[in-house]
Every structure is written in C-alpha cells, then in structure tokens.
Amino acid sequence: MASHAGAITLVVNGSTVTLDPSRDFHPSDTLSSVLRDRLGYTGLKVACDQGACGACTVLLDGRAVLSCMMLALEADGHEVLTIEGLPADDPVIQAFYEQCEPGYGTAMQCGFCTPGFVMAAKGLLNENPDPTMDEVKEALAGNICRCGCYPAIARAVLKAAATMKARAAGAAGAATSGAGSAKEATHA
Amino acid sequence: MREPFKQRVPRDFVGSYHPRVDGLAKASGRAEYLDDVVAGMRNVLYAKVLRSPYPHARIKSMDTSKAEALPGVKAVLRYDDPALADLPATCCAWTSVNSASHDQMYYPNIKDHKILDSTVRWVGDEAGVVVAAESEAIADAALDLVEIEWERLPFVLDQYDSLQPEAPILHPDINPDDNLLPVHEFSGGDVFIEKGDAPAALAQADVVVEATCQYHRADHSALDTRGCLITWEGDKLTCWNNYYAPDQTRMYVSQMTGLPLKNVRVINPYIGGNFGRCNMGEQSFYIFTALLAKKTGRPVRYKMTRREDFHDTRNPVNYRVKLGAKKDGTIVAADFKALGDTGAYHGHGMASVKLVVKWDVLENMMAPIPNLRYEGYVVYTNKVPGGCMRGIGNIQHNFAMGLGIDMLGEELGIDPVEIAIKNYGHEWEPAPNKSVEAVLRTGAERIGWKDRHPAGKGPVYDGARKRGMGFSGNCTWHAAWQEEMRGRVQAQVKLNPDMSVVLQAPMVETGVGSNACVTFACADALSFLGTKPEDIHWVSVVDTETGLKDMIQTDSSCAYLQPELMPAIGTQLKAELINRAAAVLEAAPEEIDIVDGKAFVKADPERGRLIRDMLWFGDMVPVVVTVTQMPDVTKTGAPFAATFAEVEVDTETGKVDVLRMVVVHDCGTVMYASGAEAQQVGSQTFGIGESLTEEIVYDPATGAPLNFNWVDYSLPTILDFPDIEPVLLEVWRGAGEYGACGMGEGASTSTPRAIANAVYNAIGVRVDEIPMKPEKILAALAKGGYKVPEPPTPPSRLAAGVDR
Structure with missing residues (x-):
C-alpha cells in the first residue's frame, strides 16, 4: 500500500x-x-x-x-x-438496555458514560467470560457514572456474561445435535 | 430479586418496572448529545475565553494586536467593544423554574454580572477577551498572545473574613458597604422567618440542644461539559446547546442580542447530566459566542474544558441550630442562624439560605413546630459562584436540622426516629404525618435500626474499626408555588394512520427518566386504542422553532407535570375519533365508544370499524391533539423521604466506608418504578461523595482552586458504592390525576446527615463539617470533638443594631 x-x-x-x-x-x-x-x-x-x-x-x-x-x-x-x-444484539448492550428489575434501578440515566461502561465490560468479558461481582467492580472502577447507576451496571454485566454463556452453550448444543442428526442420516 | 413496590392504584404502564424508553439508544451509543450533533458541522470556528488567573483584579490595559495577527484567528472581541460594553448587567439567578424576561428576574437588586467584565472576581472568571479561531489550539495560542496589564486587588476567600470591615468589597455597585448580598422581599430580610416566639419558648423548654455545622462547596461534575454552537446569519440566530431550559435560553439570547424571539432558535439534544448546574437562566458564553458568530458570519463552537466546567457549585452554608423540646420529645422551638457563601456572584445564594427554607421546608416539614426563628446572611467571596445542585438550600438545612434531631434523641433518651415522627409534617395534615411515619418506620425496619447501639459503644472490628447507624429525613421537593410560577404546561399527541404515536412533551432529557413517565402516562391515557409504550415515539430533541414550550427540567417536576396533561389529551383524542367514526358508522357520537382501537355503536357492537382502518383508508392525515393546561396547584404539602446509613470508621486511618443504605421515598404516585429507583440509588453518589471525598480546595496564598479536575476532585466510583436498598411508597397524595412529586432532589437531601449521624454513632464524636475526610475524623478522635464556628452576626448589622 x-x-x-x-x-x-x-x-x-x-x-x-x-x-x-x-x-x-x-x-x-x-x-x-x-x-x-x-x-x-x-x-x-x-x-x-x-x-x-x-x-x-x-x-x-x-x-x-x-x-x-x-x-x-x-x-x-x-x-x-x-x-x-458491536452488533445490535450484543449481550452487553442488551443487558444495559434491559436492566430494570426491582431494587436496583436502571443501568443508565443520562447515558453519557454508558458507551464507556459497555466497552469496559466488553474488555472484561473478553478476558474473563465468567467474572465474579468483585471482578466486575474492579474492571469498572475507572469509569465514572455521575448519575450513580453502579449497582444496576454491575448486575447488567453479570447478566451479559450469563447470556454469552447461554448463547455459547446453545451454539455448542446446536452444533452437537446437528452433528448427531448428520450421523443418524449417515446410518440411514 | 428484591420486592417490587406496591401500587396504590393499579395502572398498566405508569408505575411499572420497565427499561428506559431511551435505553437502547443510550446503551448502543446512538443517543446524540451536543458534541455529537455538532461533530459533523462544516466551517466551524472555535471560541476560547480568557479565564482570570487572579482571584480579584482589574484590567488596566489590554493589547490584543498579536492575537489578532495570529494566522487562523478570525475574530477577537474585547470588553471595551461596545457590543459587549453596552450589554446590561444581569443576575446569575435571573430565573430558575420559568422563562422570565430581564425586567422580571428574581433578584432585580442584585444585577452583579457583566458579560466579560474588566474586573475579575474569582480564579477562572470569564473576563476581558474572547477569540474565535480555526481550531481550539489556535484560539488558546491567541489568548496566550494577549498582553494584559492587571491591577491586582486584595481578595478574600473565607466567608467569615469577608464580613470584616477591612475585607475588600467585591461588588460595590450592589453593596458599597460590605460583602453582604442586599436583602430583597422575594427571599426576606435578615430574620426571614419569625413564627411565635422562639427565644421565649427555648427559655421555657425542658431541654435545649445547640450545635453548629458546615456544608461545603461541591461540584455537579456532570460528564457532558457545557457549551454551545451558534450560527448567526442575517437576522437569524440558531443555538445548539446542552443547558436544560431551551425557552429560557431563547429569552436570554433574545433580550441580550435584541433579536426578536422569532429569530432565535434554540435546539437541545440529550444532555449528559445536569444536576442543577447553570440553573441561573443566563450564561455569558451564549452571548459572546453569538457575537463572534455575527462578527465572523460562521458557526462558532464554544465548549468548556473539564477544568472550566467547575463553574458553579453547591452553596456552602454554615448553620447554628438550637432546638428546644419537652421531655416527651415534642419540639417547642427551633432557632436557626445561617451564613451562606455565594462565591463571586449571586447564583441563587439567597435561595440556598432563605428562599427554599421559607417557601418549602417551612410549610412542608417544620409546620408542626410552633415557634420558629430563622436568621440568615449571604456573603460574597472570591471563589467559584454557588448555584443550584440537586435542590437549593434544602440539603444544607437538613444537615443542620437532622443534627438537632439526633442530639435531641440522645439528650432525652428517646429514639430520634420517634422524635422526627412526632415533629415533622406539613401544614395540611395534623401530626403525626402519615407519610413521615410510613417512611421512617419502613426505613428503620429495613436497616435493622432496633439493633443500633449507643454512640461509640458498639463492638470493635479488627482492633480499630467501629460501625454505626444514622438516619435523616426530609420533605421531598414538591413546590406548588413554583408550579404556579411555571404556568401552563404544553404537550401534543399525533396519532398516525398506522396507529403509532408521536408524543411531543418537550423537556430536555438530562437522565431523570421523565420521558418514560410521560410516555407511560400517554400509553395509559390512550388505552382505548390499545397503545403500548413501544408504539409511542417521544421527541427527544427540543426545538423552540418547531416545538411547543419546553418544561424546564428542574425540581424533577417534568416527571409528573407533563403526565398530568395526558388524561386530557386522551379524552380529547377519543372525542375527535368518535366524531370521525360517527360519520363512518352513521351514528350519533354519543352512541359510539372505542375499545382496543375499535369504534363501535354501543347498542350494536357488530357495527364497528378499526380506527386504524378508518385512518389508513381515509385521508391518512394524522390526528393531532395539543393541550395547554395549568397544573392543579392546590397546596397539599409534600411527601417525605429518608436515608438510613450504616458506616464503618477505621479509627486508625480515619477512613469512613458506607456499608449499607436504605433510601425510602414516598412519591405520591410512582410514575416509573425502575427510573424512580435509579434516582434513589443514583442520587447517593452525590451524598456519599459530598460527605466523604468531594471538596474544592483553594490555595489561601494565591486564591487559586487546586483541584478543578477529576483526578484530584474525587468522585465516587463503583468501588465506593455500598449496597443500597431503594424503597418506594405511595402514602401522601398531591393534587391532580397522579399527585406525584419529584425524586432527584429529595432522594439526596438526607444522605450527608444520615452518614454524619452514622459516623457519630460509630465513634461517639461528632464531625459536622463535610467532607468527613480522614484527617477530620482523626482530629475529632484525638480532641474529643470537631469545632465548627458559629455563624456570626455581620459587624455592619451589629453596628446598625440589627442583631436580635
């Protein structure tokens, strides 16, 4: 070039x-x-x-x-x-958006810090797909949310990790069952 | 999974747990803020303004020739240019909750603010000269080339020193005698509340407690730094900005530039947090940016740096509180004296000491106390101006009153929660007030208050760490008088032929979630169409040219004032659709009803038509309903909120950790449960930060602030955040369909006092000056207390014999 x-x-x-x-x-x-x-x-x-x-x-x-x-x-x-x-169905984006369960509030209010939190969470989950709450907090300690949505943010990251795990398991399961039916087809 | 709150009146969407209506846009980074909206604009110039290096000085002469000659510099505007020099002085507190003209500003006798004055009054004051250049770097370089001969003037930082006869006077035009802000009937005289006879009642009380405390200067530190982009072509000015009051900005710019309102267009996208900053109705940068745009004929962008964004703060207030009570805990008298420090300009300093206490706290919280006396003074100092910050003055007052309640409880051997229940309430309900009682009992139960030990007598953990619990309660922010001043509220619904809805309820979304509140109320009001929140598009950009009057996002009151219009909008829309259906169904309107989006003849339900089909196969013209309505401002008092906190104090290092909090809020009606809980949890960032770490530090030798940045000004992070349990209640009921109240101010008001009382309960020594940094805790432990001075009577008042 x-x-x-x-x-x-x-x-x-x-x-x-x-x-x-x-x-x-x-x-x-x-x-x-x-x-x-x-x-x-x-x-x-x-x-x-x-x-x-x-x-x-x-x-x-x-x-x-x-x-x-x-x-x-x-x-x-x-x-x-x-x-x-990030794709529209990125599990971290979805988890930040959907977070609203009783007792924790939403994972963003003004939303100005949110892209930074989402990307910091992506970085964490790339390295550690199954973090503990303490590991989530440690990874996000450099991000400021002045609206103070920290508890909901932490929960959203844990949920994103769970979704990624479930999707990976689903994909692996689909791959396995696919292979199984191919085998059966061969037998037939 | 925590327990959801219990709704008093079942509703489909109002009060629900639901994702934010702007949640996906914000989570995916697509929500646009000022920086993003102007990022693609062409031909933009960048403005930079001179910031005073001195706390108090006067420009004797200025040479801008080198700056003007610098390549890339397109305009230089000086203080002595008639375009600036001829502008009228204003008051930083020009307005607050409404749009007001120059001749109707709140404090007409305190017009202390000139745009780019030649006298500077704090390090960081905008002054003297502003430049527009092809880049921010060139603009900065140009300012460096400006040669100024300064006359340095003596300065005063300390609020007590500022009262002394020898103190330099900051605003001789406003008050030639000393640095006191002149009194005005709007906020009252030196003694601004006198009910009954407090001194006599105190003399006869069974017990009297007396204490002093100091609230300090803290910064809003919203992420989105302030700024604007302005074009001025011909006689038309357009201003994109990130303040939260587009119509008041339009008024201010119109009045200062002389352009009629029709020629000033103000556009506000989402903004990245506000918290009351700049809640003053005026900001110099709009005007100098506008004048530069006029001069150059090009769009001009002004954006504060993070350092510059430390621009107005919480107003510090020093209180002395004296409470007298009977043996059973009934408070017979309260006597307060306060000294507020408004910094270099009046940015609602009077409201922090007087106005809010007089008009809100008095009738909504202190009403049962028969004898009250409040005396207050506000003084200028050469520091960053004060302003609004999640309330004005209520948090400072609570820091004093909550201290008195805690002390009274200890003195009488009565649980301070019971003292609060016995004595707090509003004018429209006899004590004990149901809201106060429900909030405080719920909080006490959830935190485990019965296990609280006597002050300083708890177990010691790991040899040095002691734990304690504290609480404080406050009336929430529901100011019917302010709602009356705001006047009529406007909103509009447009029903499209595919049944989707465009909702125009103009308010700048600062993060508080009032867009969800109004969207849910709209969905409930349009339930006859089967409308869901997902069918509604709330217009997020406020545009004064194409839109309705915006609702200024103060007091969190957009959260209920705009929803209050939705029932009327629903009724009017239904009537219009029934009229249209009458022609189609060949029946009289009164014979027709609409359920689940279908119009039908009540006597013969088979005779019906889907509204969608009626519009879609009709002319496809959307049905538009606009409502302009005065809110029901019947005075009903205000509900109550409280914070309970458990802390751990390390007696070796002095560090305080908040372990647990319960935040209880009676909302009247919860408009949006997830959003309300986010406000409850989130507003603790301010309380925890202000209580423990956040403090603007000044160098006494130079008058310079030392920590106008986020490395040295320490904001709470996720690691500082304790487990917080938000509890929502619906006990009180205000006027209107919902009778709700704001959340953002009320939920943070009690936090610093709850933490301070918890610290006392842990270590048995009071530290009533925040932030409670480790050095103060250690000093208090070493000396058995921490002395906060008593607010003095100003010498000029003593001389005049005003002291009573």
Whole structure:
C-alpha cells in the first residue's frame, strides 16, 4: 500500500483506515479525537480528557483502553473496536438496555458514560467470560457514572456474561445435535 | 430479586418496572448529545475565553494586536467593544423554574454580572477577551498572545473574613458597604422567618440542644461539559446547546442580542447530566459566542474544558441550630442562624439560605413546630459562584436540622426516629404525618435500626474499626408555588394512520427518566386504542422553532407535570375519533365508544370499524391533539423521604466506608418504578461523595482552586458504592390525576446527615463539617470533638443594631 511518510493504519470496526499526518491528523492528536472528529465514531465520549472517567473507552486488540490517553499514532497497526462496531444484539448492550428489575434501578440515566461502561465490560468479558461481582467492580472502577447507576451496571454485566454463556452453550448444543442428526442420516 | 413496590392504584404502564424508553439508544451509543450533533458541522470556528488567573483584579490595559495577527484567528472581541460594553448587567439567578424576561428576574437588586467584565472576581472568571479561531489550539495560542496589564486587588476567600470591615468589597455597585448580598422581599430580610416566639419558648423548654455545622462547596461534575454552537446569519440566530431550559435560553439570547424571539432558535439534544448546574437562566458564553458568530458570519463552537466546567457549585452554608423540646420529645422551638457563601456572584445564594427554607421546608416539614426563628446572611467571596445542585438550600438545612434531631434523641433518651415522627409534617395534615411515619418506620425496619447501639459503644472490628447507624429525613421537593410560577404546561399527541404515536412533551432529557413517565402516562391515557409504550415515539430533541414550550427540567417536576396533561389529551383524542367514526358508522357520537382501537355503536357492537382502518383508508392525515393546561396547584404539602446509613470508621486511618443504605421515598404516585429507583440509588453518589471525598480546595496564598479536575476532585466510583436498598411508597397524595412529586432532589437531601449521624454513632464524636475526610475524623478522635464556628452576626448589622 502506498502511503505518505508517517501515515498510520488502523482497523476500526473491521474497516482498514489509513490516515495521513499531512492531512488527516496531527501527531499530537489523541485516539479519541481522531475517532470522533476525523472518523465520526461519536459513540465514545470525552468527559474529562485526562483518563479519570472512562467515557472514552474503546477496545484495542480486544482490550479496553482509554482513547483520550493514547495518541492515534500508538494505535497504528492495531484493531480498534468502538461501540458502533458491536452488533445490535450484543449481550452487553442488551443487558444495559434491559436492566430494570426491582431494587436496583436502571443501568443508565443520562447515558453519557454508558458507551464507556459497555466497552469496559466488553474488555472484561473478553478476558474473563465468567467474572465474579468483585471482578466486575474492579474492571469498572475507572469509569465514572455521575448519575450513580453502579449497582444496576454491575448486575447488567453479570447478566451479559450469563447470556454469552447461554448463547455459547446453545451454539455448542446446536452444533452437537446437528452433528448427531448428520450421523443418524449417515446410518440411514 | 428484591420486592417490587406496591401500587396504590393499579395502572398498566405508569408505575411499572420497565427499561428506559431511551435505553437502547443510550446503551448502543446512538443517543446524540451536543458534541455529537455538532461533530459533523462544516466551517466551524472555535471560541476560547480568557479565564482570570487572579482571584480579584482589574484590567488596566489590554493589547490584543498579536492575537489578532495570529494566522487562523478570525475574530477577537474585547470588553471595551461596545457590543459587549453596552450589554446590561444581569443576575446569575435571573430565573430558575420559568422563562422570565430581564425586567422580571428574581433578584432585580442584585444585577452583579457583566458579560466579560474588566474586573475579575474569582480564579477562572470569564473576563476581558474572547477569540474565535480555526481550531481550539489556535484560539488558546491567541489568548496566550494577549498582553494584559492587571491591577491586582486584595481578595478574600473565607466567608467569615469577608464580613470584616477591612475585607475588600467585591461588588460595590450592589453593596458599597460590605460583602453582604442586599436583602430583597422575594427571599426576606435578615430574620426571614419569625413564627411565635422562639427565644421565649427555648427559655421555657425542658431541654435545649445547640450545635453548629458546615456544608461545603461541591461540584455537579456532570460528564457532558457545557457549551454551545451558534450560527448567526442575517437576522437569524440558531443555538445548539446542552443547558436544560431551551425557552429560557431563547429569552436570554433574545433580550441580550435584541433579536426578536422569532429569530432565535434554540435546539437541545440529550444532555449528559445536569444536576442543577447553570440553573441561573443566563450564561455569558451564549452571548459572546453569538457575537463572534455575527462578527465572523460562521458557526462558532464554544465548549468548556473539564477544568472550566467547575463553574458553579453547591452553596456552602454554615448553620447554628438550637432546638428546644419537652421531655416527651415534642419540639417547642427551633432557632436557626445561617451564613451562606455565594462565591463571586449571586447564583441563587439567597435561595440556598432563605428562599427554599421559607417557601418549602417551612410549610412542608417544620409546620408542626410552633415557634420558629430563622436568621440568615449571604456573603460574597472570591471563589467559584454557588448555584443550584440537586435542590437549593434544602440539603444544607437538613444537615443542620437532622443534627438537632439526633442530639435531641440522645439528650432525652428517646429514639430520634420517634422524635422526627412526632415533629415533622406539613401544614395540611395534623401530626403525626402519615407519610413521615410510613417512611421512617419502613426505613428503620429495613436497616435493622432496633439493633443500633449507643454512640461509640458498639463492638470493635479488627482492633480499630467501629460501625454505626444514622438516619435523616426530609420533605421531598414538591413546590406548588413554583408550579404556579411555571404556568401552563404544553404537550401534543399525533396519532398516525398506522396507529403509532408521536408524543411531543418537550423537556430536555438530562437522565431523570421523565420521558418514560410521560410516555407511560400517554400509553395509559390512550388505552382505548390499545397503545403500548413501544408504539409511542417521544421527541427527544427540543426545538423552540418547531416545538411547543419546553418544561424546564428542574425540581424533577417534568416527571409528573407533563403526565398530568395526558388524561386530557386522551379524552380529547377519543372525542375527535368518535366524531370521525360517527360519520363512518352513521351514528350519533354519543352512541359510539372505542375499545382496543375499535369504534363501535354501543347498542350494536357488530357495527364497528378499526380506527386504524378508518385512518389508513381515509385521508391518512394524522390526528393531532395539543393541550395547554395549568397544573392543579392546590397546596397539599409534600411527601417525605429518608436515608438510613450504616458506616464503618477505621479509627486508625480515619477512613469512613458506607456499608449499607436504605433510601425510602414516598412519591405520591410512582410514575416509573425502575427510573424512580435509579434516582434513589443514583442520587447517593452525590451524598456519599459530598460527605466523604468531594471538596474544592483553594490555595489561601494565591486564591487559586487546586483541584478543578477529576483526578484530584474525587468522585465516587463503583468501588465506593455500598449496597443500597431503594424503597418506594405511595402514602401522601398531591393534587391532580397522579399527585406525584419529584425524586432527584429529595432522594439526596438526607444522605450527608444520615452518614454524619452514622459516623457519630460509630465513634461517639461528632464531625459536622463535610467532607468527613480522614484527617477530620482523626482530629475529632484525638480532641474529643470537631469545632465548627458559629455563624456570626455581620459587624455592619451589629453596628446598625440589627442583631436580635
């Protein structure tokens, strides 16, 4: 691929993007500003711009990072996943949306922190698909929800983990039963 | 699974546990906020304003030539430009709950605020000059090139020092004699409440308790930092912003720019939290951004940095409380004295000390007490201005009153919960008030209050950790007088030919969930059509040009004031559909009914037609019903709320951990159960943060704030959050279909006092100055107490012989 000196290549939500420093970004630009202002991924939010709130969380090669604390340059050659890259039936998105059982409130109110929490939860579940409540809290301790929905957020993450587990079991079950019927068909 | 609340009147959707109506948009990152709406706009310039480096100074001269010459700078606007200099002064508390013109502002005698004044009064004050440039970086660089000769003036940070005769005077135009805010009939004189004869009743009381306490300055710290984007083309101005009062913004911009209201269009998308910030009806940045847009002919974006967003705060109030009671716990007199610190400008400082106490707390909580005296003063200091924050003044008052109740209980050997039940109530119901009783007894039972030990006498865990329980109760926020001032409420339903509904109930969704409340009320009102919340689209963007009058999102009252219109909308829509069906069914309207979306002749139900078919195969013109209605503002008092907390104090380190909380709220009617519980649980972030960690720290030598950022200003995280049990009750009933009350303010009012009383119960020593940081706990343990000064009578009042 022909590119200018200093150009960087990111894979954002599966699409390869090459950015030219003479035109598309400045070497001092943060990943958050390039994603939001240059590439239009406005799902991530910038609230403190100093790594203290987690609203800008995205996944870099599957791990949660604070995009306001890293330069776009540092993401060169890496895969970036923003909330726009999650499918509509993503179990974490669904769990955050659906959380409303008696006694805990909803998992968001103003919603400004929510994409950051969702991506931090994705990062946790990528590494640890079956976390305990303490592990959930530890993983989300860098995210601020000023509306204070923490108890419901923690429950939503545990539910998302359970849904992922059930879906994986369902898929495995479907694969197994499929194989079984193929076997029967062979016998017949 | 916790127990759901019990609904007093069964309803299909109002009061339900349900996902948020904006939940999917927010969970998937698709909900758009100001930053997102303006992100794609072209040709935008960026504004940056000079922020004062000094706590008190005057610009003697300013040279902006180098800034103007910097490539990329498109406009520089100076304080001495007539466009700015000729603007009238305003009051930061221009308005609050309604849209008011300049000549009808709340405090006409405290117009202390000039836009980009040449005198600065706090480190961070917007002053002198603003620039618009091709990028924020260029705008910042331009400000660095502005050369200013400052005349530094003496400054005062401390509220007590500010009263002294030698203190520098911040606003000689408002008060040339000292730093006291002038009294105004709106909030009352120095002694602003005098009922019965409190001093005489105190002298005759069986017991008298007396204490002092200090509420401090805390920041809202909403995630979405304030800002706007303004275009001014020809005589037409459009302002996208993230304040929560679009119609008042339109009024303010219109009055300050001279454009008629029709030429000012204000658009508000979702906003990322508000909590009362900027609840002042005016913000300078709209005006200087507008003037830059006019000057350059281009869209101009202004956005505060996180540091700049520390821009108005909770008003600190220092209280002295004196309660006198009979041996049986009946309070015969309460005598309060308060000193509020409003910072550099009046951002509702008077409301924090006087107004809310006089107009809400007095009639809704203190009514049974026969003798009351309240004396209060508000003083300017060279610090960030105070304002509204989840209430105005009620939380500060509660911090004092809840202390008095706790002390009285100990002094008399009576459970303080019983003292509260005996003495709290509103004017419209004799004591004991049913709401007070239900809330406090429920809370006591759920937390296990009967197991509470005497103060400081509990077991010690791991050699050094002591536990304690505390509670406090408060009247919730239901201000009929404010609702009267707000005036008529507007909403509109549009029934489409496919039976889907567009609901225009304009309010800026700050997160409180009032969009769900009105959507559910709409679904209930349209039950004759079989409408479900999922069939209703609530319009989330408020636009003053195409929309109705917005309901200002204060007091959480949108949660019930807009729903109150839905029964009328349902009735009118049904009547219109029956009229249409009459022609189709060839029957008289009074012979027809509609059930489950089908119109039929009552005497012959076979003769009927689906409304959907009637519209779909008709002209397909949607049926629109708009209602403008005054809410029922009959005074009915207010329901009660309370917080019970259990804490653990490490007596070696001084650290306080909140272990458990029970938050009980009588709502009248629960409009949206999951949302109400989210408000109960969520508002504890403020209480826990303000009680234990959050504090704006000033450097006394320079007058500079030291922690206007989220690394040093410590907000509660998921790790600081205890197990919180929200309990919803429906005991009190207000006027109207629902007779509900707001949640966001009431649910946080008692938290700091509940935690402070729990700390006392744990360690047996009172720390009544928040935040209760470890150093204060340790100092209190070492010295057997923590001394909070008594609010003094201002020397100027003593000299004038006003002290009574």
